[in-house]
Amino acid sequence: MKNISELIAQHKMGWTLDQKFYKSEEIFTIEVEKIFQDSWIFIGHQSQIPEVGDYFVYTLLAEEVIILRGKDDNIHAFYNVCRHRGSRICLETSGSTKRLRCPYHSWTYNLEGNLIAAKSFPDELEKSDFSLHKCNLEIIAGMIFINFSDNPQSIENLKRDLKEPFSMFGFEDLKIAAHKNYPIDSNWKLAIENYQECYHCAPSHPEYSLSHSLKIENEPEFDKAQAVMLETLEACGLKDISINHDFSRKEIGQEQYAYSRYALFDGYVTGSKNGKPLAPLLGNITDYNQGCSDFNLGPVCYFLAYCDHMVGYIFTPTAQDKCQCDVYWFVKNDAIEGQDYDKDKLMWLWDTTTFADETIIVNNQKGVNSIKYQSGPFTDKENSARSFIQWYLSVIS
Amino acid sequence: MKNISELIAQHKMGWTLDQKFYKSEEIFTIEVEKIFQDSWIFIGHQSQIPEVGDYFVYTLLAEEVIILRGKDDNIHAFYNVCRHRGSRICLETSGSTKRLRCPYHSWTYNLEGNLIAAKSFPDELEKSDFSLHKCNLEIIAGMIFINFSDNPQSIENLKRDLKEPFSMFGFEDLKIAAHKNYPIDSNWKLAIENYQECYHCAPSHPEYSLSHSLKIENEPEFDKAQAVMLETLEACGLKDISINHDFSRKEIGQEQYAYSRYALFDGYVTGSKNGKPLAPLLGNITDYNQGCSDFNLGPVCYFLAYCDHMVGYIFTPTAQDKCQCDVYWFVKNDAIEGQDYDKDKLMWLWDTTTFADETIIVNNQKGVNSIKYQSGPFTDKENSARSFIQWYLSVIS
């Protein structure tokens, strides 16, 4: 195989990647190290663990992290690896506990991760040297992010710049109404490329295309909807902002992020089948209106906020040639299922769309595996996918 | 691992291959490139796509080829890879269409493979540079062959020399009455070796051995049957020919082929359970007689033609340690199922035999994997398998 720097040097700017980027185990090892072990990844919401001792376990490839509310009421993140012989400590995916006791030899840690009991512990060693390994953690407007790096890039600018939109949708006061995992038989990059562009929406997503503007500017329908969206924004006492620090526009040393707002088509106040509301209004929003907001939070996490619910999409690899999309549906945390919202109706649009995308992405991977696949040109409608590729090449080089 | 040239140098002529040839991924990569990407492979019959726009998709490892009847009524072969982002275009294994439209972003090609529509196609590029990649294609007496090479060897001599027997059995006017895929958990070479010799037929295939002469010359039964076969040949106005350009007798620059004719045992006019006819007579054949013909067409495709039907066997890898045998049963194209032939009876002999071979081959692979497996001697009854091995070593060296 050509070496990676040769492949990168030969890449034609604005064209799709060479096949080897989608098939090489060697390149995947580099991606895991450079991207998945140093990106801030959304893994859940603080509302999942309201009480001291509540925990859940997050898994990415070989890593498992215990996310736990400690005695200090703060949330902690520990690697699920006993310091004795390495066993998993928490075997359940969630629960509540007073301490972390390894099931193998009963080495026991408190909720701050300190080793407090270990029968026959060697005299010459100090228990304080055997605390659980901590994982980098940030709680941003109630959302839990982790980063596996020993020296993680900063996420401060993201926090600072997105404060207002996080507040507008009341991110702190959401809850997860539904979660679904979509396994995809493809390299993870093809899934992100797919998410990054809406050039495929008209041919592939009739359900989505009925209500969403597809970001096609300078079309009368779009301009009209956009005007309505701006009005509704003013009604909430907010300005229209657009932030672009994602992918090739990322600031050095800072995690990437982006934010933009657009309007649904007339007749739609949210991402529902019939255009009608799905759940109680979020945050500071005062009426059911057709505005919605896109968030990019780190390279693999995206959120789409409507006036009454929010949807999150997290793309992670499960192997070189397999990935997954975790979709989360959020509503206001005091909304009651069956009364304030219907789970199936809430999930309809993005379950349908993500399911369709899974097929598309798998068929993209199959073609990319062919000896006759060659780099193709991105169109102007695929600018974000193009930016993703440029960022990707710069990170792994 | 010893390198391949050392392994080849150490090979004892007339003995079986070293274990590494059956287990090495590195050698398999070479085989795919030198054998499967430059052999003419039978993939179907023109009768499968009679009308303009009819197509089917052929798959070999990572490659998919769309075989399609164009507006010019000719058959075309295109790689199933969109020139935009590489997606598969045809997702069904067969069908009929007016154009080839990629399901991802709707890039659309006409039946000649030319890009005719692509929304937002970059201004600076020419659509004519983005036609579908063509695959080498030959229609020989109605049989469709493809070759993945950029510079394929010629198949002209095969066409020229086998014209008469193709015509005798009316290859152009056949149809596929049945097709069955037999997956085999072994390296592909063990499957071909098995097909190449009938030394195993008596112990392993009692059904076959009842009717087929096993090519054991100089035995009275055989000589008698052979005489009858020659008579029946004359009745059709034909000469007995034998052609040997397969494996180690292959002409340089030409695809390999072979042809020979022999007789079934008395009481059998075709490969049926009771020896009685199975379907209407083929081609120029004028009576139900016990002659049958073997064709080798390229290294992995074999046909056995009886007076009333023909059976094709195509051996291809699905991985280093997995392969498949595709068996096709052909009858005259105007024969009507249930009336002129019974599908189960037609398939009986070679379904039974191929199924038995699958077990044999898998157990051969298991033993070959042992540290104690060592090259063993081929007997005189395994001359064709021996020739296959000699050819194989010359191709990969």
Added chain:
Amino acid sequence: MKNISELIAQHKMGWTLDQKFYKSEEIFTIEVEKIFQDSWIFIGHQSQIPEVGDYFVYTLLAEEVIILRGKDDNIHAFYNVCRHRGSRICLETSGSTKRLRCPYHSWTYNLEGNLIAAKSFPDELEKSDFSLHKCNLEIIAGMIFINFSDNPQSIENLKRDLKEPFSMFGFEDLKIAAHKNYPIDSNWKLAIENYQECYHCAPSHPEYSLSHSLKIENEPEFDKAQAVMLETLEACGLKDISINHDFSRKEIGQEQYAYSRYALFDGYVTGSKNGKPLAPLLGNITDYNQGCSDFNLGPVCYFLAYCDHMVGYIFTPTAQDKCQCDVYWFVKNDAIEGQDYDKDKLMWLWDTTTFADETIIVNNQKGVNSIKYQSGPFTDKENSARSFIQWYLSVIS
């Protein structure tokens, strides 16, 4: 990857292994060669094949060995690989036969492994050069051990030193009352480490801990039980012996072994749920008493002998990241199921315990795969596991 000698040099004595030893295919290849192809492995008991022609097939990774009672009434071990084209010869896991006939081309071997028939065998070769490959075999007190090496280490000292305990339990006159295979999704070493220590018994095996002393010396309960055990030993006219030639105490050029005896807790005369007998007394033992004996026979085979039954545990890999524990339950060979013993009751303790261990070991492997796993300290209660690791490193270095 760091090379293996670097990894070994960096190993901290008395601490667990580096992650790479549990994940590397390259290291596994070395382990197979240096450990599994030169260890004596228990594979069954002579009572399984009482009559001439009786056989069973033993499988370890790619190897299959036919264990067969020959015409001379001796037991033979042949690789299950035909000398012609390498096919498996015996396809059943056990049976009785007059000769070994390869199903592929009918090459036929007698019960001594000599080729006696092969149609069309080449004139220039000698059949006597094509006997089946023999595998090293030892029958020790009725137990069948094999070794795949061309130059196996000696097992003579094991035979000599364990003669008396083998005789005490009447190993020659046992039969296998039950056998169960436990697949474990972990590297094989984690399974052996688990078996080597009882530090985990109290937290993980409540059933076992009710009856077994856990070898915790200098505790009053233990000392009392130990005294009873010594008395019962004297009643059989035997001395208490302890032998330590396992792992880091192994003699050069000799297979390893160890033997020790201890007592069950009061109220337990055997490894049963209620402490009561399970089967007729073994060997020279004259009463139901609470003594039991541990045997290590080679690095991967362990036996635990009670007064009325014996349990054997054999740990072998099935892949780099998968292994299995084969558990055998032995009783006196004239004991009758349903009358002299109840199979479910006999199996209860070690089925329960092995099943629990499987979960423990799998969770150990999962944690060991984490980037944050690091070598941890063995306690004094894990001395045998520590010895295993020292031996392991010396063998592969």
